[in-house]
Amino acid sequence: MTTTEHNAVAPLLEVTDVRKHFPIGRRPLFGGPQPVLKAVDGVSLQVRPGETLGLVGETGCGKSTLARCMVRLYDLTSGTVNFNGSDISTLSRGELRPLRREMQVMFQDPYGSLNPRRRVGSIIGDPFAIHGVAEGDERKRKVQDLMELVGLNPEHYNRFPAEFSGGQRQRIGIARALALNPKLVVCDEPVSALDVSIQAQVINLLAELQERLDLTYVFISHDLSVVRHVSDRIAVMYLGKIVEIAGVDDLHDHTRHPYTQALLSAVPSADPDAVAARERIVLTGDLPSPANPPTGCRFHPRCPKAQQICVTDDPELVSRLGDDAVHQVACHFPLADGELLTASRPAIADIDPDLSFDASAAEKGTSA
């Protein structure tokens, strides 16, 4: 999709300056504000109908929280979410119910996302039951059609989740998400828990279903190679913010953000010669706590290109270095084409190599 085409289509989902802060710990005894964990801290993006937007980032970067905000499983701290042209940011649970038919979530853990005490038929039939769509035999027929669609044996209608393998369970989750013919499906790490050979089956299934059913995906994963395989565009998150967003090829060929490059270079490749030839960037330090993120650009304490301005000013997410509007980066000193991060040395002195890490806070932010 070119830039003009991209902008011509009205977005299916539009997220504007969304923030989600979780309270952590107790309010200080003698006044003071409630400490919060800024899981998502000012994210804006759009999802066009029919595309797959990949959302990558490391543990605790807020990608799963963002996904849950998109479909309003969480109440927003601030910001707006527009779905299909209408503002859903402040709708109540009851008001959201009819919309649930159009946006669905697919979860990561095929063991955790299916109720172990219920039969597969009733799990997949849940959307019908909740929305009063089909009853009795008709529901059963629809469920079995769905099972067939995702490659499950419809005769296994009466089985329990424990009787299926991980890959099959993920198919059950897919069938449930597709039952009401949604427009948008948010896939939260749908293949992360699966072995590679099974993972490939599920990725193929998702691709085929997208084509057949005209689905729009938001695909969340920490695995860059998977995201790269399935996505049209990719948004890279770091500590609750999007640092770079671009078309999948652009992101790889014209990487702008130092963090993106570090992330890309760290992805293991099953190709010994390529691994040997690659220039690896090993980031120093740990992910800072989302409860107390660094000032300015959040990546600055770990960034080889950091300058004084990075400590004070938070860079905007905009197109830089003459990129088109689809490719945006939040960096004061974006990488030029072919520039290698390994050549840079930071120009600030206050990089603390021992960033203390608040484990409880970080884990709280990890809803994935």
Add this chain to the structure above:
Amino acid sequence: MIRFLVRRVLQGLLVIWFITLILFATFYIAPSNVAQTLGGRQATPQTIALINQRLGLDRPLYEQYLSFVGNALRGDLGYDYYKQIPVTQVIAEALPKTLSIAIGAAIIWLIIGVTNGVLSATRPRSFLDRGLTVFALFFYSMPTFLLGLLLLFFLYFQLTLAGVKIFPAGGFVPFSASPGQWLLHMILPWITVALVSAAAYTRLTRTSMLEVLGEDYIRTARSKGLSERRVVLRHGLRSGLTPVVTQFGIDVAGLVGGVIVTEQVFSIDGLGRTSVTAITQQDQPVIIGIALLGTVAVVVANILVDIAYAFLDPRVRLN
């Protein structure tokens, strides 16, 4: 930590206050015929009114409550209606007896329960484990009073019949009077209280240890080449004890009322027996005094458990 303790103590005080309110409501609002009992059958209405007046029972309830709280805060829990001695003195007489039973029994059951539980958990499904499970379930099923009666029957009565006089039928000898006699008088009550709890603790420790021994860090401890003994005792037991400590705190506090049956069977006038008598006689000040003591014990035990928790688990301590 300090902040946490302050909060827990305040919470505890709130609970204690709440309990006094309930106790007061229960025992003073309920129809009472103390005066009738004290006055005897021939008491005239005038006598009864006089008695009520002397006991302060004719004052408005809130007044009675306020004076009760006021006195209690000064350490005065009122007078036993019948014996005409301060409730604090009644408690002071009964408390050592109950404490003797409770502390001794608690030590015994803790040692037996934890040892058996650890043995069971380190050899699951073995002959020993099965044997200990049967032991545990047997005594767990045994009502305390039945065990007490059986001990009396076999170890006191049958032995005495056979000419072996070791154990007395019951009663209490203060430790200060004769440590040997104190011990002899305590052994059967201890066993009675301890065996039932030891059974429960065996099960609790076993379950908890089995869970802990399946943890990754136990595998790490083994992979470090530590002796199995060290793996189980230093690495396993440290975390396996957490639920045991919780339960122990609750149980020891509950013993104030929990030894009622044992005191009854062995005719020991501890807090339990005293409170049963007081309840049947509707001797409100004594009931409330003992109940208050029990509540304080529970509250203090809960705080101690929390401290023990923080001591055991650095994750609690540091958050």
Add this chain to the structure above:
Amino acid sequence: MPLLEVDDLHVSFGTPDGVVRAVRGVSFSVDRGRTLGIVGESGSGKSVATQTIVGLTRGARVSGRATLDGENLLGADPDTLRRIRGAKIGMIFQDPLSSLHPYYKVGWQIVEMIRAHERGTSKSAARQRAVDLLDAVGIPSPRTRIDNYPHEFSGGMRQRVMIAMAMALNPAVLVADEPTTALDVTVQAQVLDVMRDLQREFGTAIILITHDLGVVADMADEVVVMYGGQVMERAERRDLFYRHHHPYTEGLLNSLPTSGRRGKLTPIAGTPPSMITPPPGCPFEPRCVHAMDRCREKPPTVEIPGGGPHTSACWLPVERAQRTKAEAS
């Protein structure tokens, strides 16, 4: 003679559902200073195999042979094994948070390790060594961090602590069981670097168990591919990636969404076999597109000519692997 040699290892466990035959005839070896990658999907028996060697699978039925430096491991008495564990074979595991004892300071845990094997070492000397170790694995300000509890570290730092502990007695072999699976890729890169550096310095042999072919391509000198409790293929790293013979290895590599390849992936159909009633012949036979009748009996272990100890348990003609090489070059 290789440093660590495992020959025809079988491991099974009794469970309420039946006997689980987790490992069925596995052989491998590793030399000083070298890294052996063991790759396999969940349930392939890769962790069970290595844990059995050091006697960490209690209650399992074990047969076969395993030697470390000529010393017999299987069937050795528990005390001998205990002295080997930690001192000669160090281990690190997948989840560094659950693998460290939550109630003890990391320094205490390392000192315990040292003093368990070296009775004579004083507490202060062991503590000084623990500080040095933490420093060596790249933990900043080790002198203060030594008195922290595991939960006060990040995931990557915890795994460094685990490595420091496993390397404390300079073991001949380091068994790393999915050491980076629970970590993010940027942290994974750091941890793998630490392992590489230590290996270079001390000449440790590493057995790296993983499901991630990328990690293997990065780290391993030699690779063993396991499936259904058996070794499917064993080869030097480049041979395995560019000249593999076994259809399972091929299937695994094809399943990967490798960079630059869009569109459909070619997954392996079906699911892994039950380890209670494994297929009588080749465990991969039910999912293999090349399956033949004789695969149902027993696959051969053929040596692939062309240098290196390359073997594959498959009936397909050997030329397949060589042809691939010709095309690749």
Add this chain to the structure above:
Amino acid sequence: MTTDLAKHDPAAPEPIVPDALELEGESRIEGRTPLQLAWAKLRRDKVAMVSLVVIAIIIILALAAPLVASLVGHGPDDQYRQAGLTPAGLPKPPTGQFIMGTDDLGRDLFVRIIYGSRISLLVGVLSTLIAVAVGVVIGIVAGYFGGIVDTVLARLIDTVLSIPFLLAAIAIVSISGPSLTVTVIVIAFFSWSSVARIVRGQVLSIREREYVEAARSLGASDRRIMFVDILPNVLAPVIVYTTLLIPISIVSEATLSFLGLGVPPPTATWGGMLDGSLNYYRVAYWYLLFPGLALLITTLAFNLFGDGVRDAFDPRSDRLFATESETEDEKK
């Protein structure tokens, strides 16, 4: 790099191939509910089955108590001052006429023990059922809604749990006077809190599971999530706890009756009989022994059975697909 194999591969797998078919061999137990699975496991447990038979016999005897009485020819409250007492007025040892002897009022102990089982079972089961019903509802509501609802309910649960049962029971009975109803209510009142605590704990963790979130993302109502998604998942511990609560309630009833605060005489209760034996066991061992045995056998049978039920529901042994880490557990 490996194009060769892919090319001459006519049976290249279709992406949407039912991989379920391969599992046929492993899933013979198709569609059995967790309850059925647990029952199947329980049936292999000899101790539990023997206990179940013992429980069944006790229940049958309790139901058939009037029949037994008419067969023996003695009513539970009939006092045989001549035939049932020695000339000195003491209880008589077991004989052909009174197979378990008599008590101090010359009543047939055997018949009284049979009648006593009615009270024990009635109180044990009834108070347990009330406690479980109340506990489950409060536990689910507290755990699911969290926040202020949970804080209030959890405090309530803790408070009830920290009241010493016997002391409070005695106090209540001393005010209301002893009766069967009071006994059931008092025991139920002090039992529901532990059920509620267990259920609440379970729900707190279940609430965070992805399948609950999945239900929410489908637009399910709170009530549906609580009773369709959560309730079936707390059923196993509730069933286990129910079987273990029955013997506890039986012991509580016996203890209250022993203290003279349970079901008032002359109704035959095991606790009451043991209370009566207190002054006579030195001359009449049977007066202590038989009611004691009846009580012990009953509680033991329920506890052994409950232990078996707990094992049968233990999730660690009903996994179909054991992964490597799970087989680790099996070894230990």
